[in-house]
Amino acid sequence: MFHFMKIHTVPTEEEGSTWLQLFFDLVYVAILVELGNRLSHNLNSEELAVxxxxxxxxxxxxxxxxxxxxxxxVDDIGQRILTVLYMALMLLLAFEIHSLTGTTTTTFLVTYGFSKFVLALMYGRAWINYPAYRRSTSSKAAAFTTVGVLWIAVAVFAPSSYWLWVIVVIVGAFTPSLIQLFHGLTSQADVPEPPIKYHFKVHRFGELTIIVLxxxxxxxxxSSSGRELMVINYLIGAGLLGISLSLWWLYFDHLEHARLSKTGWxxxxxxxxxxxxMAAITAYGVVGNQIFAAPPRGPLDDTKRLLFTIALATAVLAYGVIEWAAKERDEPLARSPQPWIRLGAAAALLFVGFLSGSxxxxxxxxxxxxxxxxxVGLDIYERLQRPQPETAQVPATGFSGQQV
Structure with a gap:
């Protein structure tokens, strides 16, 4: 049985994501859809905070x-079984997230706690399969087991206490590092870690982003199926397409050139x-759908207008930090970060949001x-200003096979 779990049915993927990981992302987006549906049914500041x-x-x-x-x-049969189990738990979260009250909150938290146990099992298998890194894998397995128990304890004793949720999230974020730090302080040797697939994170974040968009x-x-649309609806749809295209263009053109640090701050x-x-583009999707359904010749109500512009301003600012943190490689068509342009765009969006009520x-x-x-226009202009020798070849891989 143990040997069966270690069987591979396809070659190991050395560069990007496996097909199962992509499948996982699609299942995961179901939770984001339900979160968005929850927000769209009650669009106010309190529900936005939730x-x-x-x-x-x-x-x-x-x-x-x-x-x-x-x-x-690892993409053997054992890892696939654990991944599918993790996916099943994520789907259960999607079923429960729409209305978290009473027993549904308890179910949500217990399910979330069991997802930590699955992660602990993954690190337990890594402890078996990677003997050189057992101190690291044992730390993480212990950490996720502890955090899973904490989530279940919250579910039993105080499921509606959002403050406890925040505390357990913080504990979960730092527990693996604290356990590993303890191992480091009590041992003469450093805690060894396996080699990192440096560009793997670029792939995974890019894949989730494009699915959400x-x-x-x-x-x-x-939502528009069966509805009679007028010319103005198509024009509004074109505008929303332009907004989404801009978010896609800026993010993925940068990702194509990004040089992500191996470690560090x-x-x-x-x-x-x-x-x-991610929160901003998800919220933009929620309010964008409502904008398309709104009466086209009248003004939006204040809540929708402000959420629309604030979400996009947040996305632009967050993108500005992303492009600053992973500066582009020194190559043709690359450019430097543009923080002032991002700040200016965010300010303009907020100006429109607060002063365009009519x-x-x-x-x-x-x-x-x-x-x-x-x-997007400024991005293109900046890239074309980059001096390029006639013999320069633009890399043909980038996002699908870049070295970062």
């Missing part, structure tokens, strides 16, 4: 899975800047799209 609070442990669970795959790229248009198409900043970015929906979307498309 949306962000719920997204923290959800996003963190995805990141923990990514961090495991980054150091232990695309999911917005799936919801837009399904820049890697930390790059990683965690993706949380506000503007109708069409003009609001057009103005916001113009601000973001201008970012």
């Amino acid at each position: 949306f962000v609070l719920l997204l923290i442990p959800i996003w963190w669970s995805w990141l923990e899975f990514v961090n495991y795959g980054r150091r232990y790229p 695309g999911e917005f248009f799936i919801k837009l198409a399904t 820049r890697l930390w900043v790059w990683t965690y800047s993706h949380f506000p970015y 503007l109708n929906v069409g003009w609001l979307v057009a103005l916001v799209a113009a601000i973001l498309l201008l970012q």
